[in-house]
Structures are given as structure tokens and as C-alpha cells.
Amino acid sequence: MASLEIGVIGGTGAQGKGLAYRFALAGHKVLIGSRNPDNAQKTADEVNDRLGVPAATGLGNLDAAARSEVVQVAVPWDGHEEAITAIAPALAGKIVVSCVNPLGFDMFGAYGLPLTESAAEQLQRLVPTARVVGAFHHVSATLLWNHHGPLRHGSDDGVDGTVADEVAGAALDPAGDRAAVLG
Numbered sequence: 001m002a003s004l005e006i007g008v009i010g011g012t013g014a015q016g017k018g019l020a021y022r023f024a025l026a027g028h029k030v031l032i033g034s035r036n037p038d039n040a041q042k043t044a045d046e047v048n049d050r051l052g053v054p055a056a057t058g059l060g061n062l063d064a065a066a067r068s069e070v071v072q073v074a075v076p077w078d079g080h081e082e083a084i085t086a087i088a089p090a091l092a093g094k095i096v097v098s099c100v101n102p103l104g105f106d107m108f109g110a111y112g113l114p115l116t117e118s119a120a121e122q123l124q125r126l127v128p129t130a131r132v133v134g135a136f137h138h139v140s141a142t143l144l145w146n147h148h149g150p151l152r153h154g155s156d157d158g159v160d161g162t163v164a165d166e167v168a169g170a171a172l173d174p175a176g177d178r179a180a181v182l183g
């Protein structure tokens with residue numbers, strides 16, 4: 001598997017950090033993005049400490065996207081449109097993987113919002129030339145970081161090979177189906 005540079009937008013969060021760790025475990029370079037580059041570097045240091053090799057670097061979100069071949073988006077739905085708009089030029093023409101769940105939160109916890117487009121669809125509208133893939137929506141950050149066994153992931157016609165083999169293939173186990181399930 002070729003080594004890629006994979007940017008993780010919102011990579012300081014639990015989900016982005018977990019995905020960054022899995023991508024790096026599979027031999028990829030990871031550019032962890034944040035609105036604050038210092039925080040991004042702290043998370044990169046944490047990932048590198050866990051890996052034992054310097055595979056992760058922290059950057060601002062725009063730099064992380066611009067310098068990456070593939071971009072993973074891991075920001076909350078609240079702020080998604082603004083975050084994507086801010087880095088849209090750097091996403092043009094790239095494979096962009098989104099794990100963003102459009103959720104609201106109240107005193108009882110998370111709930112699905114009544115939307116007319118998914119986060120991936122919104123991303124595609126904001127960056128028409130991006131090759132958008134929805135993946136990892138059902139994979140918990142805890143499991144990613146603690147690396148409990150193989151994961152299976154969804155796929156998408158057209159970009160399946162690249163995402164499955166080069167990105168999601170990072171410590172994940174291709175299933176060939178469209179449902180993200182735990183293996």
C-alpha cells in the first residue's frame with residue numbers, strides 16, 4: 001500500500017485523533033488540522049507517542065488540507081459548513097472522507113436533526129469538484145483509539161479502490177458492503 005499524506009480536519013477531537021492514529025498505524029503520514037495549530041501539534045505529539053514513530057504533524061486546518069492528498073473531515077455538524085467553506089479551495093479535486101453525523105444535543109444526549117441533506121451532501125455542494133465519501137459514521141472514537149480488533153467500512157463506487165485500499169484500509173478490513181459495522 002502506498003503511503004499517503006492524509007489531512008484530518010478537526011483532528012484534535014476524539015474521532016479525528018482516533019482516525020489519525022489508525023491511518024498512521026497503516027503507514028500513512030497524517031497532518032492533523034485544527035483552528036489552532038499549537039493544539040494540532042499537541043494532538044500530533046500524542047499520536048506519535050502512541051505510535052512510537054513521528055508520523056503525525058499538527059497544522060492549521062487550511063494548511064493540513066492544502067498539503068494532503070486525501071482529507072478526512074471530523075468536525076461537529078455545528079460548524080461544519082463554516083469549517084468547510086474556510087478550506088474549500090484546498091479540498092478541490094481531492095478525495096474527502098466525511099464521518100460527520102448531523103446531530104443535535106440536549107439534556108438527554110444526541111439526536112438526529114431533520115435535515116434535507118447529509119453532511120457529505122453539504123460538503124459536495126460546497127466543494128463540487130471534491131470526490132466525497134461518507135465513512136466511519138458508526139465507528140466510535142474510543143474503539144479507534146484503543147484499537148480493539150478489525151473494523152469493516154463502507155465503500156463507494158468510483159473511489160472505492162482508493163479509499164478502501166489506501167485510506168480506510170489503514171488498519172481496517174474491507175468488507176465490500178455499504179454498512180459501516182464492527183468486525
Ligand SMILES: NC(=O)c1ccc[n+]([C@@H]2O[C@H](COP(=O)([O-])OP(=O)(O)OC[C@H]3O[C@@H](n4cnc5c(N)ncnc54)[C@H](OP(=O)(O)O)[C@@H]3O)[C@@H](O)[C@H]2O)c1
Binds near residue numbers: 076103
Ligand atoms: N466521537 C465519536 O465517537 C464519533 C463517532 C462517529 C462519528 N463522529 C463524528 O465525528 C465528528 C467529530 O466528532 P468528535 O467527537 O471528535 O467532535 P468534537 O471533539 O466535538 O470536535 C472535533 C474538533 O472539531 C473542531 N471544532 C469544534 N467546533 C468547531 C467549529 N464550530 N468549527 C470548526 N471546527 C470545530 C475542534 O478542533 P479545534 O478546536 O482544534 O479546531 C474539535 O476538537 C462529528 O461530526 C461526529 O458526529 C464522532
